[in-house]
Amino acid sequence: MQASSSPLELSTTLPAILARHGHDGTRLMQILRETQEAEGWLSPAVLTEIARAVGRPRAEVEGTAAFYSFFHTRPRGKYCVLWSDNITDRMLGNRELMQALCAKLWLEPGRLSEDGLVSVNTTSCTGMCDQGPAVLVNYRAITRMTMDRVDAMAELIRNQVPLADWPAEWFAVEDNIRRKDALLDHGLAPGEALAAAMARGAAAFIDEIKASGLRGRGGAGFSTGLKWAMCRDAPGDAHYVVCNADEGEPGTFKDRVLLTSYADLVFEGMTLAGYAIGASKGLLYLRGEYRYMKDALEAVLARRRADRLLGAKILDSDFAFDIEIHFGAGAYICGEESALIESLEGKPGRPRIRPPFPVTSGYLGQPTVVNNVETLAAACLVASHGGAWYAKLGTAKSAGTKLLSVSGDVERPGIYEYPYGVSVAQVLQDCGVTNCIQAVQVSGPSGVCIGQDELDRRICFEDIPTAGAFMVFDCTRDMFEVAHNFAHFFAHESCGFCTPCRVGTQIVARLMDKLAAGQGSPYDINEMFNMHRLMQGASHCGLGNTACNPMIDTLTKFKPAYERRLKSLDFVPGFDLDAALSQARQMTGRDDADAHLAGAD
Amino acid sequence: MSEQNSFLLDGEEIPFTPGQTVIQAAKAAGKFIPHLCWHPDFAPHGSCKLCTVKVNGRFGSACTMEAAAGMNVDNRTPELDDKRRTLLQLLFVEGNHFCPSCEKSGNCLLQATAYELGMMSPHFDHFFPDRPVDASHPDMLLDFNRCIMCALCVQASREVDGKNVFAMGGRGMRGRRVIINSESGRLADTDFAATDRAASVCPVGVILKKRVGFAVPIGQRKYDIAPASIAEATK
Numbered sequence: 009m010q011a012s013s014s015p016l017e018l019s020t021t022l023p024a025i026l027a028r029h030g031h032d033g034t035r036l037m038q039i040l041r042e043t044q045e046a047e048g049w050l051s052p053a054v055l056t057e058i059a060r061a062v063g064r065p066r067a068e069v070e071g072t073a074a075f076y077s078f079f080h081t082r083p084r085g086k087y088c089v090l091w092s093d094n095i096t097d098r099m100l101g102n103r104e105l106m107q108a109l110c111a112k113l114w115l116e117p118g119r120l121s122e123d124g125l126v127s128v129n130t131t132s133c134t135g136m137c138d139q140g141p142a143v144l145v146n147y148r149a150i151t152r153m154t155m156d157r158v159d160a161m162a163e164l165i166r167n168q169v170p171l172a173d174w175p176a177e178w179f180a181v182e183d184n185i186r187r188k189d190a191l192l193d194h195g196l197a198p199g200e201a202l203a204a205a206m207a208r209g210a211a212a213f214i215d216e217i218k219a220s221g222l223r224g225r226g227g228a229g230f231s232t233g234l235k236w237a238m239c240r241d242a243p244g245d246a247h248y249v250v251c252n253a254d255e256g257e258p259g260t261f262k263d264r265v266l267l268t269s270y271a272d273l274v275f276e277g278m279t280l281a282g283y284a285i286g287a288s289k290g291l292l293y294l295r296g297e298y299r300y301m302k303d304a305l306e307a308v309l310a311r312r313r314a315d316r317l318l319g320a321k322i323l324d325s326d327f328a329f330d331i332e333i334h335f336g337a338g339a340y341i342c343g344e345e346s347a348l349i350e351s352l353e354g355k356p357g358r359p360r361i362r363p364p365f366p367v368t369s370g371y372l373g374q375p376t377v378v379n380n381v382e383t384l385a386a387a388c389l390v391a392s393h394g395g396a397w398y399a400k401l402g403t404a405k406s407a408g409t410k411l412l413s414v415s416g417d418v419e420r421p422g423i424y425e426y427p428y429g430v431s432v433a434q435v436l437q438d439c440g441v442t443n444c445i446q447a448v449q450v451s452g453p454s455g456v457c458i459g460q461d462e463l464d465r466r467i468c469f470e471d472i473p474t475a476g477a478f479m480v481f482d483c484t485r486d487m488f489e490v491a492h493n494f495a496h497f498f499a500h501e502s503c504g505f506c507t508p509c510r511v512g513t514q515i516v517a518r519l520m521d522k523l524a525a526g527q528g529s530p531y532d533i534n535e536m537f538n539m540h541r542l543m544q545g546a547s548h549c550g551l552g553n554t555a556c557n558p559m560i561d562t563l564t565k566f567k568p569a570y571e572r573r574l575k576s577l578d579f580v581p582g583f584d585l586d587a588a589l590s591q592a593r594q595m596t597g598r599d600d601a602d603a604h605l606a607g608a609d
Numbered sequence: 610m611s612e613q614n615s616f617l618l619d620g621e622e623i624p625f626t627p628g629q630t631v632i633q634a635a636k637a638a639g640k641f642i643p644h645l646c647w648h649p650d651f652a653p654h655g656s657c658k659l660c661t662v663k664v665n666g667r668f669g670s671a672c673t674m675e676a677a678a679g680m681n682v683d684n685r686t687p688e689l690d691d692k693r694r695t696l697l698q699l700l701f702v703e704g705n706h707f708c709p710s711c712e713k714s715g716n717c718l719l720q721a722t723a724y725e726l727g728m729m730s731p732h733f734d735h736f737f738p739d740r741p742v743d744a745s746h747p748d749m750l751l752d753f754n755r756c757i758m759c760a761l762c763v764q765a766s767r768e769v770d771g772k773n774v775f776a777m778g779g780r781g782m783r784g785r786r787v788i789i790n791s792e793s794g795r796l797a798d799t800d801f802a803a804t805d806r807a808a809s810v811c812p813v814g815v816i817l818k819k820r821v822g823f824a825v826p827i828g829q830r831k832y833d834i835a836p837a838s839i840a841e842a843t844k
Contacts, residue, residue: 052792052793053792055792056792065773065776065790066790066791066792067773067774067775067776067778067788067789067790068773068776068778070776070778070788071776071777071778071779071788072778073778074778074779074780074784074786074788075778075779075780075784076780077780339780341780356777356778356780361653361655361673499781499782500781501781502780502781502782503780503781503785504758504779504780504781504782504784504785505656505758505785506655506656506657506658507656507657507658507659507696507699507700507757507758508658508696508699510703510758510781510782510785511699511700511702511703511782512699513781513782514703514736514781514782514783515699515733518734538695542692542695542696545661545668545692546658546661546668546692546696547658548655548656548658582734
């Protein structure tokens, strides 16, 4: 791999990539990704050349490259195998499979093999929870790993078979749509919603969106109509539409399905937003894990351009709008809208200081609407059927339907669409629960964990708002292990900008490790509550504010899972003092009672 | 005092001019809000969170929040100072801070703030990160063991010196760091100079001038003479 960074090689691939992106530093993420795809990794010399070409300080370019998990500033190996490590993958046995793969390849997780051929490691949830255990091989998604596939994969890697020649069925990603409602049964032809909105006019269309009661589907639930109106009214040289397809919340995969089988609806929603706010450019920020969708999505865009649904003179009007796809590179924080915009501008995904909000100062400092994939798709329904029709779906404060990504201990994991207001119990009944239910984690680690006695609670903004994740745990599951997994997820994904989240998430992960090792005490649990109180108020963004939720929820509702791990009811140090003396005993050749701490009492 | 342009800080009326942040108005009035990453000469960074205050019952950063008429701001309450002590402890265990052997001792805002707030111990287990020292530059030394990620050097180099010697990069506690603007990663291979603003802006002991470490003896230094609450409110 090192040879590929020689000046000779640089002179062939890199200039073409840089030229394709117009030497534009705001396109740094795409330049880095494509360069890495060509070169294998991002060597110091490559970063220097990219910085020079885009006219940015080298330290900034390196700063961006070093921020994202999927960018490699060290040689990576010809095969990079990353196991999705969401709790649902673990429940399906990913750890055992990864250990088996490592054993067959004679390597340790996280370490490049001696011959530089392969590395095996974990990564945050890749959005395949309904068909796990999942892996990414050189950032291509593979689903349904089994021990047989591990055996075969080790052979393919050892024989250096190109990824293109691996069994095609490994790369199959199923939609698993189990229940359709208004959105998934939309029945709209491409362009139909757009024509209806343009017949109304932009201002009247925004009024329809307001009247529909449509709220953001990313979980926060801000009024879509209000957001669009504020953006439209904000002064700027240009307005932008950004579709947030980062979908990093573990357990969420609805956007994957929408973009796979409903891409027209999503792109039409973006076009609608562009028409409403007066934008001519839309950006789809797609998480790096979904890189495999690129060709199919580009084909849909090309078809829509040919059909005059994108480009200049849309539907023969003066409205011009086009959409471009940007890929993320493995950073959960980019799901936060201002971090996402930073990433679109080629920077590390660090949430901005707010205000100003994106609607007045977003992408390139211009008024920008950032909407979830599902919100934009739903806007098509409002455009074609009207606000009053849409407002009748769902509940009073939660109009419309919601896609749930169901995974975990159910018979039929997949996508379930319901009108807002559906009870958790109803969802559980529909997705087939055979064993007794212990808990459901709604809206992922940053959401809420509900227990058996809360199954009558409802999915809606009045009760449990959600971005879509719905992970089910039966009575055999250890809820401590669920929280333990989430604690490490947040520690891994904290951007590191603010003190409470950067260090706090690590402290919490370490406390959970201590409990897991059987060294815990009530003192440690108390510490967890203290960190929660600090991080909830003082953190810079939602990640830090919610990072302790899984611990606090499970400590409150599933306390025995913690208590059975406590060593004593008093303070227990994180290390074993007597064991620490073993080296001294070895050196002095003593092992009598007086050489042990207990014996010295 | 005009009622329209004032707010309450711990019950005391503080005047402000429109556009001022809470911390700017407080400082102008000679009031101390603990802070580390904020510097009066630079745009707020908002990362250390030491200046967390409670405005009308909600937490916020005094360095980024604009002052507004009639705000009721809690600052030096036991609740807030307790949070600040924890934040300081997090910063101390995140890096490698050994005050007795640090030549910034007495001039260090982290140390002074810890004294100010009565931080008696690090409380948490240390992480002992492996952070390199860069002594390559003829006149300057970089000891990243003490970095608190305030990014003041980044701002000073970019905005005052026009050089971009530093940038923040990486992710999370184990990744986030100051990146040096050279392919080798060494300070000697940049255009950094001891006369740069960035050379004197570090609030802790990361960016140090060589050969003058103890020109002012310990005991006669900035925060030896006056504690942070006085030195920072009046400078």
